[in-house]
Amino acid sequence: MRRYLTKKIITYVVAFFIGVTVDWALPHFMPGDPIQGMLSKYNVADNAGYQALYAQFQSSYGLNVSLWQQYLNFWHSVLSGDFGQSIFAQGATVSSLIFSAMPYTVALLVPAVLLSYSLGNRLGAAAARRKALDNSVLPLGYVLQALPYPWLALVVVYLFGPVWHLFPTSLGYDQGLIPHFDWTFISSALDHWFLPFLTVFLVSLGGWAIGMRNLVIYELENDSSRYLRALGANERVVRRYAYRNASLPQLSGLALQLGVVIGGNIVTEVAFQYPGLGNLIFKAIGAQDYFLLQGIFIFIVIGVLLANFIIDLVFVSVDPRTRLSMQGAAA
Amino acid sequence: MSESTSQAPALEVAATGLPGGSAGAGAPPKRNEFIYYGLRNPKLLFGLTLEVLLVLAAIIAPFFANYEPLTTTGLGPQHPGGTFWLGTDLNGYDMYSQLTNGLRESYLIGALGAAFATVVGLVIGFLAGWRGGWLDEILQLVTNVLVMIPSLVLLIVIGSYLTSRSILFEGAFIGLTTWPWVARAVRAQTFSLRSREYVDLARLSGKRPVSIIVKEIAPNMASYLFLVIILLFGSSMLIAASYDFLGLGPSQTVSLGYMMNQAASNSALLYHMWWVFIPPGAVLALMVVALLIANVGLDEVFNPKLREQ
Numbered sequence: 123m124r125r126y127l128t129k130k131i132i133t134y135v136v137a138f139f140i141g142v143t144v145d146w147a148l149p150h151f152m153p154g155d156p157i158q159g160m161l162s163k164y165n166v167a168d169n170a171g172y173q174a175l176y177a178q179f180q181s182s183y184g185l186n187v188s189l190w191q192q193y194l195n196f197w198h199s200v201l202s203g204d205f206g207q208s209i210f211a212q213g214a215t216v217s218s219l220i221f222s223a224m225p226y227t228v229a230l231l232v233p234a235v236l237l238s239y240s241l242g243n244r245l246g247a248a249a250a251r252r253k254a255l256d257n258s259v260l261p262l263g264y265v266l267q268a269l270p271y272p273w274l275a276l277v278v279v280y281l282f283g284p285v286w287h288l289f290p291t292s293l294g295y296d297q298g299l300i301p302h303f304d305w306t307f308i309s310s311a312l313d314h315w316f317l318p319f320l321t322v323f324l325v326s327l328g329g330w331a332i333g334m335r336n337l338v339i340y341e342l343e344n345d346s347s348r349y350l351r352a353l354g355a356n357e358r359v360v361r362r363y364a365y366r367n368a369s370l371p372q373l374s375g376l377a378l379q380l381g382v383v384i385g386g387n388i389v390t391e392v393a394f395q396y397p398g399l400g401n402l403i404f405k406a407i408g409a410q411d412y413f414l415l416q417g418i419f420i421f422i423v424i425g426v427l428l429a430n431f432i433i434d435l436v437f438v439s440v441d442p443r444t445r446l447s448m449q450g451a452a453a
Numbered sequence: 454m455s456e457s458t459s460q461a462p463a464l465e466v467a468a469t470g471l472p473g474g475s476a477g478a479g480a481p482p483k484r485n486e487f488i489y490y491g492l493r494n495p496k497l498l499f500g501l502t503l504e505v506l507l508v509l510a511a512i513i514a515p516f517f518a519n520y521e522p523l524t525t526t527g528l529g530p531q532h533p534g535g536t537f538w539l540g541t542d543l544n545g546y547d548m549y550s551q552l553t554n555g556l557r558e559s560y561l562i563g564a565l566g567a568a569f570a571t572v573v574g575l576v577i578g579f580l581a582g583w584r585g586g587w588l589d590e591i592l593q594l595v596t597n598v599l600v601m602i603p604s605l606v607l608l609i610v611i612g613s614y615l616t617s618r619s620i621l622f623e624g625a626f627i628g629l630t631t632w633p634w635v636a637r638a639v640r641a642q643t644f645s646l647r648s649r650e651y652v653d654l655a656r657l658s659g660k661r662p663v664s665i666i667v668k669e670i671a672p673n674m675a676s677y678l679f680l681v682i683i684l685l686f687g688s689s690m691l692i693a694a695s696y697d698f699l700g701l702g703p704s705q706t707v708s709l710g711y712m713m714n715q716a717a718s719n720s721a722l723l724y725h726m727w728w729v730f731i732p733p734g735a736v737l738a739l740m741v742v743a744l745l746i747a748n749v750g751l752d753e754v755f756n757p758k759l760r761e762q
Binding site for chain 1: 598601603604691695713717727740741742745
């Protein structure tokens with residue numbers, strides 16, 4: 123178990139290092155000079171004044187030192203959690219923007235991922251043993267898997283908004299409310315949360331169900347299952363073993379899928395104008411706000427790494443091979 | 454014809470190293486075993502027919518368009534029917550012309566994305582699976598890190614570096630961010646195949662690694678790989694639709710995702726202009742569903758264990 127976890131942790135440390143380095147490097151390659159952009163707002167006609175202001179902004183954003191020094195400074199700010207001031211929302215720090223957007227993304231993603239995963243697995247496993255159920259779950263799963271995400275969002279917005287007037291189809295809460303812990307705000311937030319949640323949930327449900335169905339069928343035809351049957355074990359025991367074996371690839375699939383889910387989440391939040399990280403990242407790009415972009419990127423990387431680590435810990439409890447430091451399915 | 458063949462061909466099938474082999478009387482001759490089962494698999498036939506029809510539509514249908522996809526007809530929004538088979542949008546663009554054009558672009562992107570992912574994934578997967586050891590560890594690490602980096606953000610940054618994005622760029626980008634799926638599959642298969650006796654034999658006889666991989670290992674995972682590539686083809690089309698929807702797609706190109714982007718930004722939903730945004734997504738979903746169904750059918754054809762008795 124120790125070897126398994128050590129190996130995993132090394133992977134995460136390297137991934138974090140690469141993530142931070144890429145994060146630092148990429149925005150530096152972005153075209154356009156954000157300081158020029160900011161200065162154009164002030165309309166400075168005098169050239170000397172412009173130069174002075176430029177230098178002033180450059181040093182206040184820490185861009186006047188060598189690249190190497192900038193890189194080290196970046197590590198310092200990452201480790202201290204201080205990403206400086208946002209460019210497009212002047213006066214707000216990057217961290218405050220991220221922290222006010224994060225609850226929305228977490229509230230959207232965590233329930234959608236966990237619910238679609240567990241329900242999908244159950245549906246798939248049930249479909250693998252009942253032909254009648256299989257004939258309805260399988261086609262439905264394929265349709266769900268094949269739905270283009272933006273289209274599902276558009277259709278849901280159209281039906282629940284202009285056609286049925288059932289749910290609000292944009293923003294995270296009623297305009298005019300201030301985010302606050304009281305019933306009016308929470309009910310309004312839930313009202314706005316439901317549709318984006320539904321679409322993310324539906325889109326991932328089909329994949330899990332089909333994956334589980336196929337895996338259970340493979341496992342039931344496996345030699346180990348045949349051996350169990352030959353020993354006289356009843357079908358319920360065989361199925362239980364098949365389910366346990368089949369859930370391992372599904373679990374590592376969940377770890378792999380996280381990056382994809384977050385990408386899909388950007389589409390969700392843009393389609394529903396939901397005030398989470400995905401929407402923020404989109405705004406940051408439009409405004410060439412690379413401090414904000416860097417901050418969000420790091421947060422997403424940390425989030426994905428943490429989630430992966432949790433899945434690894436779950437693996438230790440589900441897959442005995444990892445405890446014995448043999449090669450498990452997660453390797 | 455299956456009745457007339459004896460046990461001998463069945464043994465031959467079992468000896469090729471295919472998982473399970475199709476034992477039992479009445480097995481068809483080996484050469485056209487896949488065709489034999491393929492022609493009798495309703496899922497494959499259904500999916501393939503639907504897909505072929507859609508591909509034909511993508512090739513032929515644009516020639517019947519009376520308007521250019523990005524030339525306005527000068528009229529306000531028109532309902533479907535009559536002169537405009539699928540109606541026009543708020544700007545007076547002909548939806549039939551845009552849709553058929555988008556169909557073409559989608560298949561192109563699917564093919565490009567799958568091709569790039571396959572080439573990179575094959576090389577990395579074979580290298581990692583065949584060499585093993587530290588090279589495998591490093592390649593696995595690269596794969597795992599790449600999977601964790603949100604590709605959409607990467608696209609945004611790289612994309613803004615270029616003045617205009619082409620279809621080739623989008624296809625390459627999708628391929629270069631999805632190859633880990635191929636690489637993982639190839640690596641796992643290579644791992645399990647490289648310790649087989651016939652591979653050892655090939656190695657003992659002094660064959661070079663490249664020729665062992667090409668002649669001994671690759672053919673044995675070809676069917677499996679084919680299925681992975683089909684799935685990648687479908688997911689490339691879906692990913693491209695998301696990118697185009699966010700306005701990050703190829704410039705000056707009408708794709709299905711672009712149509713949805715335009716529908717959203719022109720408030721087609723508020724005006725109840727369903728004909729503007731329902732068809733592009735529905736057609737794309739149909740294209741991917743057909744692929745998935747054909748894929749299940751193919752799986753049953755390639756894998757004797759899954760064939761219905």
